[in-house]
Amino acid sequence: MKLKRVLMEMISSLRSNKMRTGLTMLGIVIGVAAVISMLSIGQGAQNSITSSINSIGTNLLFLSAGSRPSFGGGGGFNFSRNIRSLTMADAQALMDPYQAPAIQAVAPVLQGDINVAANGQTTSTTVYGVTTPYFSIRNETVSEGAIFNDQQVNTHARVAIIGIDVATTLWGQTSGLVGKTVLLNSQTFTIIGTLTSKGGTSFGSADNQIIIPLTTARDRVIMRTGSNVESIYIQATSANTTTEASTQISNIMRLRHHVAVGKEDFTVTNQADLLSTASSITGILSAFLGGIAAISLLVGGIGIMNIMLVSVAERTREIGLRKAVGARNRDILTQFLAESSFLSLLGGVMGIVLGWLISLIIGKVATALGTALNPAVSLNAILLATIFSIAVGLFFGIYPARRAASLEPVEALRSE
Amino acid sequence: MEDTVIQADGLTKVYRMGEVEVQALRGLSLQVKRGESLAIMGPSGSGKSTLMSILGCLDRPTSGNYVLDGEQVSGLTDDQLASIRNRKIGFIFQAFNLLQRTSALDNVELPVSYSDRPNDGRNRAAEALKAVGLENRMKHRPSELSGGEQQRVAIARALVNEPAILMADEPTGNLDSKAGQEIIDLLLSFNRDRNTTLLIITHDPRIAGQAQHIIKIRDGVIEEDPR
Numbered sequence: 001m002k003l004k005r006v007l008m009e010m011i012s013s014l015r016s017n018k019m020r021t022g023l024t025m026l027g028i029v030i031g032v033a034a035v036i037s038m039l040s041i042g043q044g045a046q047n048s049i050t051s052s053i054n055s056i057g058t059n060l061l062f063l064s065a066g067s068r069p070s071f072g073g074g075g076g077f078n079f080s081r082n083i084r085s086l087t088m089a090d091a092q093a094l095m096d097p098y099q100a101p102a103i104q105a106v107a108p109v110l111q112g113d114i115n116v117a118a119n120g121q122t123t124s125t126t127v128y129g130v131t132t133p134y135f136s137i138r139n140e141t142v143s144e145g146a147i148f149n150d151q152q153v154n155t156h157a158r159v160a161i162i163g164i165d166v167a168t169t170l171w172g173q174t175s176g177l178v179g180k181t182v183l184l185n186s187q188t189f190t191i192i193g194t195l196t197s198k199g200g201t202s203f204g205s206a207d208n209q210i211i212i213p214l215t216t217a218r219d220r221v222i223m224r225t226g227s228n229v230e231s232i233y234i235q236a237t238s239a240n241t242t243t244e245a246s247t248q249i250s251n252i253m254r255l256r257h258h259v260a261v262g263k264e265d266f267t268v269t270n271q272a273d274l275l276s277t278a279s280s281i282t283g284i285l286s287a288f289l290g291g292i293a294a295i296s297l298l299v300g301g302i303g304i305m306n307i308m309l310v311s312v313a314e315r316t317r318e319i320g321l322r323k324a325v326g327a328r329n330r331d332i333l334t335q336f337l338a339e340s341s342f343l344s345l346l347g348g349v350m351g352i353v354l355g356w357l358i359s360l361i362i363g364k365v366a367t368a369l370g371t372a373l374n375p376a377v378s379l380n381a382i383l384l385a386t387i388f389s390i391a392v393g394l395f396f397g398i399y400p401a402r403r404a405a406s407l408e409p410v411e412a413l414r415s416e
Numbered sequence: 417m418e419d420t421v422i423q424a425d426g427l428t429k430v431y432r433m434g435e436v437e438v439q440a441l442r443g444l445s446l447q448v449k450r451g452e453s454l455a456i457m458g459p460s461g462s463g464k465s466t467l468m469s470i471l472g473c474l475d476r477p478t479s480g481n482y483v484l485d486g487e488q489v490s491g492l493t494d495d496q497l498a499s500i501r502n503r504k505i506g507f508i509f510q511a512f513n514l515l516q517r518t519s520a521l522d523n524v525e526l527p528v529s530y531s532d533r534p535n536d537g538r539n540r541a542a543e544a545l546k547a548v549g550l551e552n553r554m555k556h557r558p559s560e561l562s563g564g565e566q567q568r569v570a571i572a573r574a575l576v577n578e579p580a581i582l583m584a585d586e587p588t589g590n591l592d593s594k595a596g597q598e599i600i601d602l603l604l605s606f607n608r609d610r611n612t613t614l615l616i617i618t619h620d621p622r623i624a625g626q627a628q629h630i631i632k633i634r635d636g637v638i639e640e641d642p643r
Contacts, residue, residue, distance in 0.1 A: 012518055016517040317513065320513075321509075321513040321515075322526070323474075323498065323501075324472070324501060324513075325502065325530060326499065326501050326502020326527055326530035326577075327498060328494070328499075329494055329498075330495075331530060409474045409475075
C-alpha cells in the first residue's frame with residue numbers, strides 16, 4: 001500500500017471522529033507541554049544561578065567570620081556559632097607567598113547598609129569599604145570615570161564609585177555623574193566613577209551598591225572597633241587552584257585564631273564548590289520536575305492505547321472487509337500504527353508550542369516579580385519530547401494494531 | 417475449451433467450540449467451470465457459509481484439497497491468501513460492507529490500493545463505477561446512496577481487480593425485491609459479458625432460479641448437484 005494512501009486513510013479516519021481525536025491528542029499535548037516547560041524552567045534556573053555565580057568569579061574564595069552557618073543562612077539564629085571577627089591582620093597574613101602560594105590577591109571588605117542622599121533624593125544601599133585589589137578580584141569595572149588608587153585609600157579620600165541602580169534612583173540617569181557629590185551617613189563624598197552594570201542576579205542586584213575606600217569607610221561611614229573587617233575576598237592563582245587556596249587559608253587562619261580542625265571560627269566558601277553544588281541541585285530539580293511531567297506523558301500514552309483499542313473493536317468489520325479485499329496483516333498494522341503515531345506526533349508538536357508558551361509566560365511572571373528566571377527551551381528538550389512522544393505513540397499503538405492485524409477475516413466480517 | 421476455476425476435493429471443516437467439535441463440512445467436493453453461474457442453497461447450519469469462506473480463501477479447510485484458478489490454495493500463508501483474494505475473488509456481502517466515511521470512488525479503489533499495481537486505481541475505480549451505472553454518484557458517501565446503489569458500489573469494488581470469481585453472499589438480503597432484481601441482473605450480466613464465474617448464496621428460490629445451476633447443501637455435503 002502506498003504511503004500517500006496510508007496517510008489519506010489515516011486522516012479520514014481521524015477526521016471521522018474529531019472530538020475523540022482531539023481529546024486523545026490532548027493527553028499527549030499536556031504531557032509534552034509539561035515536560036518542555038518543566039525542563040526549560042529547570043534549565044532557566046540553572047542558567048540564572050550559574051551566571052550569577054560566574055559573575056562573581058570562579059577563582060574567588062570568600063572568608064567570613066564564624067563557623068559555617070546552618071543552611072538557610074540565618075546566622076543570627078544559630079547561637080552555637082563560634083564567632084571571632086576577621087581583622088586586617090588576617091588579610092595581611094593571607095598574602096604570605098610562602099604559606100599561601102595558591103593565593104593571588106586578597107581584599108578585606110567592610111560593608112553596611114547605609115542611607116544615601118543626593119539631588120534631594122534619599123535611598124538605602126549597601127556600601128562596601130574596600131582596598132584596590134577588590135576591583136580585579138570581583139571583576140568590578142567602571143563604565144565612566146575611574147576606580148580609586150592605593151594613594152586615595154591611604155589618604156582616606158572621600159571618593160565613591162556608584163552602581164547604576166543607585167544612580168538611577170537618585171538622579172534618574174546613569175551617566176554624567178562623575179564629580180557630583182553624594183551624602184553617605186551625612187558625610188560628603190565625591191563620585192569618581194560609575195560601576196559597569198552586572199545585571200540582576202538571583203542574589204539581588206549587583207548594581208545597587210556604592211564602593212568607597214576601606215579606610216574612609218572605617219572612619220566615617222561604617223564604624224567598626226579596631227581593625228575588624230566583615231569579610232575577606234581571596235583570589236586564587238587560577239580556577240584550578242581554588243581547592244589548594246582554600247586549604248592554605250584554613251591552615252593560616254587556624255594558626256592565627258588558635259583553633260583545632262573542626263572548631264573553626266571562620267568559614268571559607270569556594271565559588272567552584274558553590275557552583276557545582278548549585279548546578280547539581282538544579283539538575284536534580286530539573287530531573288524531578290521532568291520526571292513528574294513524563295508521568296503525565298505516560299498517562300497520555302495510555303489514553304492513546306485505550307482509544308486505539310476502542311477503535312479496533314469498533315472497526316472490526318472494516319478490518320474484516322479490508323482483509324477480504326486483499327489487505328495483508330502488515331497493511332492493517334501499518335494503518336493503525338500510523339494513526340497512533342500521528343496522534344502522538346501532532347500532539348507532541350502542539351505540546352512543544354504550548355510548553356514553550358507556558359515557559360515564556362512563567363519567565364515573564366518571574367521577571368515581573370523580580371526574579372531573574374529566563375526559561376530556556378533547549379533543542380535537546382524539543383528533540384527529547386518529539387522522540388518520546390512518537391515512541392509513546394508507537395509503544396502504546398503497537399498492541400492495538402497487532403490485535404487488529406491478527407483478526408481472522410471470517411470472524412471479523414461476522415462481527416456486529 | 418472449458419477450464420476449471422474451482423476444483424475442491426474432500427473439504428472438511430471442524431470448529432471447536434469449547435469441548436464440542438462441530439463438523440461444518442464433511443468431505444465436500446465441488447467443481448466449477450469458468451463462466452458458470454451457480455446458486456448455492458441450503459438451510460441455515462448446512463455449511464454453505466463455511467463453504468463460501470473456504471472457497472473465498474477467507475478461511476482454511478481442516479482437510480481436503482482446493483485449487484483455485486490453477487493455484488494450489490492449501491498450505492498458503494496469510495499474506496498469500498490475501499493476495500489471492502485480492503487478485504482472483506470479488507466479494508459481495510448482504511450488508512454491503514462499505515466504508516462509511518469515504519466516497520463511493522474511494523471504496524471501489526480500496527482493493528486496487530492493496531494490489532501490487534496500485535497506480536491508476538482512480539481511473540479503474542471510476543470505470544468500475546461506470547460499469548454498474550453509478551458514474552453520477554462517484555463522490556457520494558454510502559450514507560447518501562440508496563440500498564441498491566450501495567450494493568452496486570460493492571459490486572464495482574468486487575469487479576475492480578477483474579477477478580476470476582464473484583462470490584455473493586445473500587446479495588439481495590437487505591434490499592426490496594425490485595432493487596434486488598436489479599442487482600441480480602447486474603451480476604448475471606457481468607457473468608455473461610465478462611465470463612466471470614458467479615457464485616450466489618441465497619435462500620430465495622426465485623433468485624436461485626436465475627443461475628445456470630442450483631446446488632443444494634445439507635449437513636456439510638452436497639445434497640443435490642444437477643450438473
